[in-house]
Amino acid sequence: MADTIRVLLVDDEAYVIDALKRHIHWNELGMKVVGEAYDGQQGIEKTLQLNPDCIITDITMPQLDGISMIEQLYQMNSHPYFLIYTGYDDFDYAKKALSYGVSDYILKPALPEEFEAPLEAICNRIREEQIRIIELNRLQKDFEESKQQLFQPFLDELLEGRILTYEQFARKDQFFSSMLAEKEYVVIGVHLENSQDAFAELEMKQQLYALYRINSLVLSLIPGTVYSPGFRSNTAYFLCADQTDSYSLDQLVGLCTRILDFCNKIDDLNLTVRIGISDIVHSFEEISTAFSQTQICIRESLDNEVMQYTNHCMKGSSCPPLSWIFDKDQLIDAILIGNILAAQQLLEKFFSHVSRLPAPQDIYLTPLLSELIGATTVSLLQHGIQYDSKAFSLVVQKHSTIHEAQIHVNEYIQSLIGSIQSRELAKNYQIVHRMIGFTKEHFSEGITLTEIADQLQFTPNYLSTLFAKSMGTSFSQYLAKLRIYKAKELLDSGKYKVYEVGDMVGYKNPEYFTKVFKEFVGTTPSAYAK
Known part of the structure; x- marks a missing residue:
């Protein structure tokens, strides 16, 4: 059942208020008179006290007229619906009243039925607004619940060190109102x-x-x-x-x-x-x-x-520092892609941790650097990328300060990135060509980029970036286009049913196959087959 709409009556003549209360069928309209005032000042006080949905008011009243009351309530950010009932037939006043959102203007004297249409219109607007508020509150609640579901991945990213820049951290912290900055x-x-x-x-x-x-x-x-x-x-x-x-x-x-x-x-x-x-x-x-x-x-x-x-x-425990402050693959990816900034941020994180280890820090620094640089170099060698042996020896030697070690490591990483960037693009295209060949051979098997990365001994992130740079489209888009192209060929043959075609091109879910097909072709597989 809809909430009763609350009405305040404002008029300096008591008999007018009494007549309105007795002759208008408030219950049938779903309205209730909750208060009355006899001038504009009282009208403001009653409005702030009773918070009515609708106010029926005269214009000419002592102390404060109806228009001034409406204006002051408007300035107080109070916006009930107004219906003016007055014997003051002045167009300029009416025009000014309408500028403050007054719903209607009725001249005295008026029969009770003359109020029905304006009041029904006000009731409909109020109830529509109430429905909108309820819907907005529901959407806000759903949004807040969705934010909570998204907050857990954000927390995992923080704990696992997968947020690399302060800007990313601050933006998400503000979005979730987590107050962590x-x-x-x-x-x-x-x-x-x-x-x-x-x-x-x-x-x-x-x-x-x-x-x-x-x-x-x-x-x-x-x-x-x-x-x-x-x-x-x-x-x-x-x-x-x-x-x-x-x-x-x-x-x-x-x-x-x-x-x-x-x-x-x-x-x-x-x-x-x-x-x-x-x-x-x-x-x-x-x-x-x-x-x-x-x-x-x-x-x-x-x-x-x-x-x-x-x-x-x-206490002298065998407690090692972190095995890693970040995933080594992140540094390798940054080097392969040529992202110097990401590589420097990861290294800054590494040395920041080392600087906070218990003294003497040099007992940790050399083995950690050997593991970090050794694992990185071996991985790059597997990809056919040569390294500067002189720079490598400077990195793994014993350093007198952490700052000195950081300088040598940064120089070494920059030399690796420079070496990669100076190589011909044929290497990249060769990798992409192998990706495409493997995809064309196995597209019907539900393959993923992770499986291809395992086959080619690269990380998925590196292959994704390399493919997009070389082909101008993402791997997922390429795979979908390939599957839909093959699906159209099979449908054109007239030998197979739609669900059979979906399965043959790697879509085990018929509904998802239909969705992807329509995105690329503009119509459903069934309609296309006809």
């Missing part, structure tokens, strides 16, 4: 060993509820803004952000000890727990470093232990 960060991980009989014997609903309680406790205990993708494979990671110098490691260890105690006692399940705490980092680029530190702590901690990364390393 310009903060200090720490990553906490909680790992549960659920092999205990008591936990394993619980129903799935009870297990999930126990995990939910643990997750909620962490979110409530840790200060600042805390986000988590929840438990995955019995481990939950929490990205914690707060104002600079807000966190202290001693405080975090104390809070995590309380979390550990809660997990041990929850529902007498005797859960075995490991909790890892990263170092406190001060830029979004280092969040992935903190994430990896936490993973190391969880991996190397004992059962029912809280381990903090730096304290662990200081």
Whole structure:
């Protein structure tokens, strides 16, 4: 049932208000008189108090006339619908009233039925507006729910170091209103060993509820803004952000000890727990470093232990720095594509992490550089790309400072990119030609770019970029065009049904085949076959 439309009557003559209340069929219109005022000033006060949907008002009134009342309410950003009922027959006043959105203008005296059409029109407009508001609220709710679904991938990107520039980070942070920019960060991980009989014997609903309680406790205990993708494979990671110098490691260890105690006692399940705490980092680029530190702590901690990364390393543990601060394939792709900026950003991230390792840092630097540059060089050699042996030897030698090492590594990477860019484009076209040959041979098998990359021993990202540069179209578009071209040939033969053709060209879903076919041909396969 539609909400009753609330009406305020404003007139300096009481008998007019009384007549309106008695002679107009308010219930039939779905309206209700909620208040009355006897001049414009009272009209403003009643409007602010009662928030009516519609106001029926006179023009000529003491203290404040009807037009001035409407004007002041308009300036106060109050926009009920107005119906003027007046004996003041002045076109200039009527024109001014209409400029403030007045719905209609009725001259006194008037019969009750003369109000029916204007009031019905107002009711219809109000109800249409109410429906629009409900729909907008629903869309806003759906949008917010969609944002929440998209937020998890954003959180994963942060933890895994897949956001390379501050601009990307700030833009997504603003979109999600996550308030992560310009903060200090720490990553906490909680790992549960659920092999205990008591936990394993619980129903799935009870297990999930126990995990939910643990997750909620962490979110409530840790200060600042805390986000988590929840438990995955019995481990939950929490990205914690707060104002600079807000966190202290001693405080975090104390809070995590309380979390550990809660997990041990929850529902007498005797859960075995490991909790890892990263170092406190001060830029979004280092969040992935903190994430990896936490993973190391969880991996190397004992059962029912809280381990903090730096304290662990200081005790002489075999705790290595990160195996990688980023995926090596990212650096290799940047070199192959010739993206110097991306390569430099990745290296900056690498050296930023090394500079924050416990002293003495040189015990980490040489083996890390050897692994980084060695793996990169071997991969490039597999692609037939030669390297400068003199530059290579400068990189892997022992450096006196991190800054010196960074200079040599940057020079080496730039020499590799220069070597690649100076080579003839025939190499690229040869790779693309192999991609096309493999695609034409296997297009009916549901192949993917990842499978082709495995066959040619390149990364999918590199092949995707190379193909687009060489062919002027994406690989997915090329594959779709090839399949639709073959589909048209098969349909032209008249030997096969539509679903058979779709299957023969690699589309196992008939509906999806129809959708793609129509995008390229402009009609459905069935219509084309006729």
